[in-house]
Amino acid sequence: MTTVDASGAIHGNDGRFAGHIAGEPDDGLELAQPGATGDDLPNDPDIRARDAATQRRLRQVTIEPGTGGCPPVMVGDVDIANTYIGNMPLRARAYLALYAEHIEQNPGHQVPESLRDALTASREKALAARGLHEQFGGNVSVEDEHFGSDPRNTQRVTSWTNADGELGVAAREWDAASFRYEDAHGTPVEFTETQDFDAHDGMGPAVEKRFVSAIRLPDGELLRPQRAEWGDGDYRLHFERQLPDGGAHTWSADPDDQSEAYHDKIGLVHRDDGPAMIDERCIEYRRHGITHRDRNQGPAVIGSDGKAHFIENGCNVDDQIFPGQARAAGLEPDPAGGWRVPGAGPRFNPADAYYEGRFDGEPA
16 A cells, blocks of 8 residues: 655655655645535536546556456545545545656556566456446445554455445446456455465464455355365465255365365265366366266366366276267377377466367356
8 A cells, every 4th residue: 555645755565755746836736625525626527537537547557457456545544546536535636646647657566578468458357347337336445454463464355346335246247257257156346465474473474365255146145265274374265155956166265276176965076067176287077076077078187288088987988089079079189199189288277278168068
């Protein structure tokens, strides 16, 4: 979080002086009377549009592509990055353009040129999704707070709320793919970043987590992740929802972790209508704990090396597959024997390929 003090001095997250924006004459900042808000301005749509465009410029530079949130930029007690223009005191709006200029000219880190286009594209997606959300009366808030016994522990929560103030997305037309999750998993509506020094009793590096802390399921239920201890003070967070047949569907709360699994009612890995295990290492079809997929439907296992295996009731039947069957499943002969995904290179991700519909059978 960055702040601007009464003199116009800018301070970064570490509290250090980061520049000064008081080069404007004092009368340029005396636009406001105490308590005046943006809605007290003369009814001039050009002024409102100008300030909204400036806030968008500020957000463009600071927005977090994975959450749609912007770090708080505090002018006094007003967050000029996340507060609706109509609710913003005029003095804060006077600082808006100056601070946007400062952020653009002093980026927090240099992005390698090879990643710049991808980062820009993902920021634009996040910005568009957030803009549509706000257009329908939604809001995105970002709050920083401390927790636990160690004063260095910090937590930043980005919340998407609808017009009623509840966690949710105001516009169903938004581009949910911007935030990676599929509708089957619900819509992410809250994101949390933590830096926890208590995990190692203050004697080691902080345990850092970035995760989705709430999702809204298609039926309206709000789901929060469960915590599983991982040893040495570390832990994992995952979502779990019960299935109609008594089984369960679990998936990681970490946006960078695509791990998910389906289980039957007695806890065995199982799924009838798709792969039972999905992650960046492999996808695997199982029936009540046994690797199985009918050979006419496609391979039962696809690994990160691009190799595909046909397995029925736990038995490998690769040598019984005809070339036509393999081609129908989107595969080609592997020079080393068996079958493989065409064009699978060193960075091949089976989970991504599955969700892109590259294999026989769409994701359920």
